[in-house]
Amino acid sequence: MAGSEAAGRPAPAYVLGIDLGTTSVKAALLVGAERGQSVAESCSRETRAHTGSLEAGPQGMEQNVQTIMRALNECLAALPQQQLQRVSHIGISGQMHGIVFWRKEKGCKWTECGTGPAFEPEEVSHLVTWQDGRCSPTFLSSLPVPQSHVSLATGFGCATVYWYLKKRLKKSGFPVHLLPEVGDPGSIAGRTICAWHGIPKGAKVGIALGDFQCSVYSCLTERTDAVLNISTAAQLTISMPPGFQPPETPDASSAVTYFPYFNGDYLAVAASLNGGNVLATFVNMVTRWIEELGLQIQESAIYTKIIKAALAQNDSQLSVHPTIFGERHVPEQLASVTNIAVSDLSLGHVTRALCRGIIENLCSMLPVQRLLETGVRRILGSGSALARNKVLRQEVERIFPFPVVYGKDIDAAVGAAMVMFHRK
Template structure:
């Protein structure tokens, strides 16, 4: 089925858990919303005899980044009005007859960040061409997960959390601490706080007290996933405004119902508690507990499901390369999240382009990429070793890249490109070793991400590194994942 919306909107056939639409959709639909770092995406999912199917989707760039008056250049903030405008544009582009059949709404978005609002004046409802819609009112900027205002020195001055997650800049509680110490008057203007996805849920359901999932609460810091509670005693002792902390509910539960019609979506539709975008992305493609998800786009992640009953450590290990994310039904994901993925290859291509330019030649980077991949495909064996951590890693931020075992006979672009691709995969395997995957019961690798899709050399190195079958085309989609969670709750 082809979509009827403007560019960025339309139907899509998936080779993953979703099937292509065949004929007319079922009477009911589930809407998935992903409020991402740079764009908003919505997806309408319906049920067919073959399973779930994506009926329509639409995405919009938010262009929401704005200057931070309080934090200066270290701050990373977004204009909430622009984010909601992009959301409204996406919904307005979807077919009204399908929106009218929506029974559940699943919402996800960028984790860690924090936005503040007044619980009784968080938005105003207005009429637009497709029905009622809300616009933010008395809402702060969104301080995103990329925010850098909390220096290592500042973080070390804060109380030690009772959590399995190490506190970092960009985490909601760390940002609130920063305001408490640097600009306390700012906090006095608001009585509610949450992630951007928590804000949308609160507006749709008219929640006077924000409700946050375990997934998003864990991403804020000062939260125990084991007890599903905030470290309120620790926070109160340091004067933290605990009244701003949302109530916490189970991931996948219902937060409430829409109190008004919304772009043709009926009043009274069930709205799920807002979820983490990482968990929803994994949910969109992970069909078996014995699967591992390998995603290589700008960065790279290798994810496995932990056995039932697993509990993360009670205290964080800052030197650990693996982080445990709360998933669904009390389960956890073990994640090796590398900062070095397709961005390393892009940097290498840029370097080659710069070198050729310095030699008086002008070659497009796209042409360079194609040629170096072709050259690498001809070089299956090489002793050249590239450790590609040029962007560091969260558990070793000071780490740099290196090249070793250099032989005069292995300095061609093909040799270097092959070694670089191998290094990206080996770096992930050093963070989450193959033996651990085997011990956990992994039987298959699901490969996804733009860098993996366009690079046959990377795929070859994946197949060489892992002693499991590798299945490609399992693209991750947080909006679809959020809809799938709600569909399975129907």
């Protein structure tokens, strides 16, 4: 870089991608090159933002916005200042479907930190996330039918707004003025009003994008690829043919949703609510049992031990249907364990069966036969749960009759930056 500047060539401009995820935030700096873009630097921080909801009760899933933004500021502060000073565009993605409210003109305040001005949320509500379960099937059935091919589900922002309206007001129409304007992906929402962690004043900021589409955009180059992501939740995705249009009316019983993608295309998505969160719940359950026996073991150590135990068991006759969080197309569905035999009661057998159940559940939503009919030739595997769990990877390769490629840079922050890079 120094040599380029010394030779009289201008220093390269960077595009910053930010992803506000369910469990962590990530920032990625992309720089242009003759053969495309490359990730120059990236940083992530866990948010640890979950907070209880007295109003919604145990079904509520909310996050503290101040905690999320604190993690974002820490993330940006860890990136090299000299590169942030060359950022010309910012792309933003975040967890989809949830909602947060703020007072107009008082959504944030600017404060000074070690790297210069930073903004913090001021008069804002908690974030009601996509995992929120306060809207029961009965409540959802009482709402107007959406003029969309996508069915309404608990955790969707509009459903949450209706829940607040009906809980606090006797009669009220939907506050349409709260909804954001819809723009083209990559279009500019505005510019930074002052320097921010070294990012220059006037940097162009793109409109917010869904983290799911950005994740797919970061890796999907061939229509014959399917993308399997297992993080907090799990998704299996395929590209629909050019010109495809989804049905005009929603089918609440369908396990597949058609998500709008870039350039007028659509993705067929089996979006399961049960992924890494199921394994996390299982580990938490084992931890509580151990504590009740008067012992103490760190959850991280338990996770390592149960995966090791499962790797020692090549098979298990146990059948685990792991839908403890329900599914949007069958929200009342619970989890179950069947085919229990004395020979399959070890921790390794149960863990192996649980991992297989997560993959089988996803496969039941978007079957192998449909993948074959669509022309899928390989699967791109991604996500934190899949990356750290060899048993999950073994079960993916056992169930799907396609080559599975791991290690692809499937990353919403990178995807958000790529969208802005390609449209700047």
